Amino acid sequence: MSEFDLIREHFFWRNIPDSVRISVGDDAAVLRMSPGRELAVSVDTFNAGIHFPLDTPPHAVGYKALAVNLSDLAAMGAEPAWFTLALSMPSADREWVREFTQGMQELAEQHNIFLIGGDTTRGPLSITIQVMGWAEPGRALLRSGAQDGDLVCVSGTLGDAAAGLAVVQQRLQLSAEAAEFCIRRLNYPSPRLQLAEYLRGRATACMDISDGLLADLGHILQASGVGAHLYHALVPLSPALGQLTLVQRLDFALRGGDDYELLFTLPELHLSEVQDFAQRLGNRVTVLGEIDADQAGLSVDYAFHDKRSGYEHFS
């Protein structure tokens, strides 16, 4: 099957939204801008063997490659609009591409984001997605902005995906039920777009957790020029991790990464409304600590056995 057959079969999506004048099939997409709004843009690469195990089902690869990018739009409090897809793969495996596109399209439909173009090449399996979305002028959620006394909050539970990866890589054994839950959390992260929208105008700083809580909270603290105290007993853990030792659980939850939950700072007066809203979405929001402007960096009431704070590509 040729490159162009693949593109025609899988990447020409129907129901083109009004905002797209020219989509897949020309030299560039042409988009209708929305006056009075700001455009949020982010790109992330997803490499086989680095970002996902080689034997990950193609449906999950397509889903997650888009999910991690939608999570960046959520982290900014932006509304998804369009994305481009650069796909490199060793051969034109029609069935593989079909399942990959299905996974991606399922999530794209849920969040109203449309594929407007891309590139298809031969090479090691690698997916690069660029997402674009709308932000209200001056109201995007930034990493800077955390204030003394704000609560440090997180959505969902942490460490499930890292435990799922350890199970897939046969470094960890869990009960069949717990293993299935954690592998699902690894392969099908949920971008927290609705919660993020509610955080606009309430949270003072926000990001998504990709590299691990400690590493990513470090980015908020640095961008905001403040420190924080974190209490390890408050970290939200799913029942699936209940079978692990404390050291294992905290390692996955604090430094494992791949969570794609929201990490944000919140003035205390907004806590109960944010928690109620999260609960209505079937999610939860947990307070892990507080911002302290007089503190240098992060203090955690737990002694780690090494200095790693999260996932880092080049160390």
Ligand SMILES: Nc1ncnc2c1ncn2[C@@H]1O[C@H](COP(=O)(O)OP(=O)(O)O)[C@@H](O)[C@H]1O
């Ligand atoms: N090669 C690059 N060229 C330009 N900017 C980059 C490059 N790599 C990363 N960045 C920028 O550095 C910042 C941090 O990147 P990253 O850690 O990938 O963020 P995230 O975890 O949100 O994906 C982002 O603003 C990103 O756009």
Ligand SMILES: Cc1ncc(C[n+]2csc(CCOP(=O)(O)OP(=O)(O)O)c2C)c(N)n1
């Ligand atoms: C095979 C495999 N090894 C390791 C991981 C764990 N992992 C890979 S990348 C990553 C962090 C996120 O990736 P990055 O490229 O840093 O994303 P960004 O921070 O740019 O969003 C994690 C936790 C994985 N998911 N699969």
Ligand SMILES: [Mg+2]
């Ligand atoms: Mg990145």
